Amino acid sequence: MSIIVGYVPTPEGAAALEAAIAEARKNKTLLVIINSSRGDALVDKRYAQVEDIASIEERLKKEGIEHIIQQPVRGNDAATEVLQAAEQHRADLVVIGLRRRTPVGKLIMGSTSQQILLEADCPILAVKAAPAH
Template identity: 75%
Template sequence: MSIVVGYVPTAEGAAALDRAIIEAQRNQSRLVIINSSRGDALVDKRYVPAEDLAAVTERLEREGVEHLVLQPVRGHDAANEVLDAAEKYRADLIVIGLRKRTPVGKLIMGSTAQQILLEASCPVLAVKAGT
């Protein structure tokens, strides 16, 4: 059994990671963490720096969670990276963080969460920060 979590260094990303760890411990599952970048910008605030990723890895090891951390930079959007990982690692669950967006923001930028929810072939657990 495996669980895929889309992780970005935000409150929503932290909430998703926290819940994914709980689910991985509960189900004795491997946790596959996806933190991706399209690679089309000099600085991508969603791409976790190595020292921060090391802290995440240390936490997972301390909590006894089998894990795999992936940081693909292949020109794909985050939703496709999460969906591809879920298929590749035969995920039983995907965990994502949600943030509030305006209707206009969704129209112009699309919604990573919406794409994952609609296209995933396994259950998706969507969590909000602070809940």
Template identity: 60%
Template sequence: MTVLVGYIPTPEGAAALDRAIAEARSRSAKLVVVNASRGDVFVDDRFVQSDGVEALRKRLDGEDVAYELFQPIGGHDSADEVLDAAEQHGAELIVIGLRRRTPVGKLIMGSTAQRILLQAECAVLAVKAAK
């Protein structure tokens, strides 16, 4: 069994990671962390850099969960990378973080989150960061 999390270094990403760790632990499942970049820009602040990767691995090493960290840079968007990884690893659950939105913004969800919610073959859990 596998729990997959789409991770970006933001409060929403941290909330998704926290929940994914808890879900993997409660299900005795492996955790797959996907942090993707399209690779079409020189700096992508959603892509965890080397010092951030070290901190993320240290955090995950401290949890009682088996994990894999993937950082694909292939020109695909993040939704495709998360969905492909979920299929490849046979994920039973995908966890993603959502930003808080204004009433007007609630009409249009972020395209990455929307695509994952609509196209995933497994359950998707969307979480928000604490205020």
């Protein structure tokens, strides 16, 4: 069993990662971090850089959290990669970060989040980043 987190190097991604780490620590389970790109990883700001991944890896090793970090570049959208990882690793939980939205934006949730919420076969924990002050 496992916890899957969709990670992007943004405040929302960091909030999702923190929540997923806390759940993995509490449940003593495998943490699978998914950070994907459709194929434009060199210009995709949502694709984590080597230094970012190395920092996460170092932290998880220090904390003794069993983990896998995957950065697939297969042409799939992020939702597909997260859902496939959830199925492959028999996820107990999927953690995603949500962006703050304008009133109109709140009416229509982002397609990645919406697809994961509607299609996942396990519970979803959706978190927001702390507001900037």
